[in-house]
Amino acid sequence: MSETQEAIRLREQGTDEARLRLIELAERNPQDAVIAYQTAWAHDSLGFEAEAAPYYERALATEGLSTKDRHGVFVGLGSTYRVLGRYEESLKTLRRGLGEFPGDAALRTFLAMALYNVGETRDAAGTLLKVLAETSADTGVQRYRRAIEYYADHLDDVE
Numbered sequence: 001m002s003e004t005q006e007a008i009r010l011r012e013q014g015t016d017e018a019r020l021r022l023i024e025l026a027e028r029n030p031q032d033a034v035i036a037y038q039t040a041w042a043h044d045s046l047g048f049e050a051e052a053a054p055y056y057e058r059a060l061a062t063e064g065l066s067t068k069d070r071h072g073v074f075v076g077l078g079s080t081y082r083v084l085g086r087y088e089e090s091l092k093t094l095r096r097g098l099g100e101f102p103g104d105a106a107l108r109t110f111l112a113m114a115l116y117n118v119g120e121t122r123d124a125a126g127t128l129l130k131v132l133a134e135t136s137a138d139t140g141v142q143r144y145r146r147a148i149e150y151y152a153d154h155l156d157d158v159e
Helices: 005-010 016-028 033-045 049-061 067-083 087-100 107-116 122-137 141-142 145-152
Strands: none
Touching: 005 016, 005 033, 016 033, 033 049, 033 067, 049 067, 067 087, 067 107, 087 107, 107 122, 122 145, 141 145
16 A cells, blocks of 8 residues: 555544645645645644645646546635635635536535625525525425525515
């Protein structure tokens, strides 16, 4: 097992040892997008969001991520910026991610949270309603899906 694979295995277990190993690997391999992403993820999952952001940024700026990992970087970085109160950067990152992954429910959900944080509550609620209607397996939600999708864009309409 390579050093990177071992560090990823430890990250999956949620250990701080993984974070420390990944920092070392990232220092030795500054152009490795996968290591940067894994290092960001290790920090993020342990509550070190401020330390995670630069690694996420490096991962996005460097070639070599799989499509799945690139998606994870957009979700992780957008969410991290939001948690740090960097709302405009969060919105920009999540919208950029949606440019690459149109309609993605996870990105849209985090976007809704960031929209809420900047006071765009109508757009936030509408986005969440659409995600709910599209992804819920609940029979009640599905029974009223068309109405929910309609009202997602017409929350302020009254008769």
